[in-house]
Amino acid sequence: MLKRMLRIGQKKVVQTTEYQYIVDINNDKNIYIMHDLSSNFQKFYKITKEALGKDLNKDGNLQSYSYKPKMSDARIIALSLCCEALGIDSENYFWSKLQSDYASKFPDLPHRTNFNRRRKRLANFIHLITRRLSSRL
Incomplete structure (x- = not known):
């Protein structure tokens, strides 16, 4: 201290x-x-669908799941990009704001651990889209 x-x-x-x-x-x-x-989120979701369009299935996922997840992979990637773009580095703060202020806008939010686990698994796709966006600037 x-x-x-x-x-x-x-x-x-x-x-x-x-x-x-x-x-x-x-x-x-x-x-x-x-x-x-x-x-x-809507802007990043559109960008995500354009960038990964051929890889996404009809549900917006990059792979098939035995049980349909609450939120698609494309939406998780778009939320992660929003978090990074807004400069929010705390997962807890971001998640608490989503649940308290934007619960009605995102009714399909999965549990926080599932969201973070899927977000980390999709990190390569997030970096791919980030690189494409930065090359446009």
């Missing part, structure tokens, strides 16, 4: 920078509103 001590007159003021950082992060969550995730 990083501490900084200051002398003001005869008083010692101890400031813990880690605690202040945590407080600031918690305040940021309450103050700042996430961008319009649903409109960004």
Whole structure:
């Protein structure tokens, strides 16, 4: 833990920078509103379908599943791209915002562990689309 001590007159003021950082992060969550995730999602979903069109099956998946998943692979890739584009690096924060603010827009969200497991399995496709997008810029 990083501490900084200051002398003001005869008083010692101890400031813990880690605690202040945590407080600031918690305040940021309450103050700042996430961008319009649903409109960004629609744009990334269209890009994902164009980039992976020939590889996607009729359900929007890259492989066949014995049980049809709640959310297609294309939608998981699009949500991952939204998360990266908005600069959200915390999976927990992103997931909590999805469930609290956008639950009506994404009624087919799978459980968080299933989402993260599938997202990590689809990482090669996410990187492929990211490279294609960056080459256009």
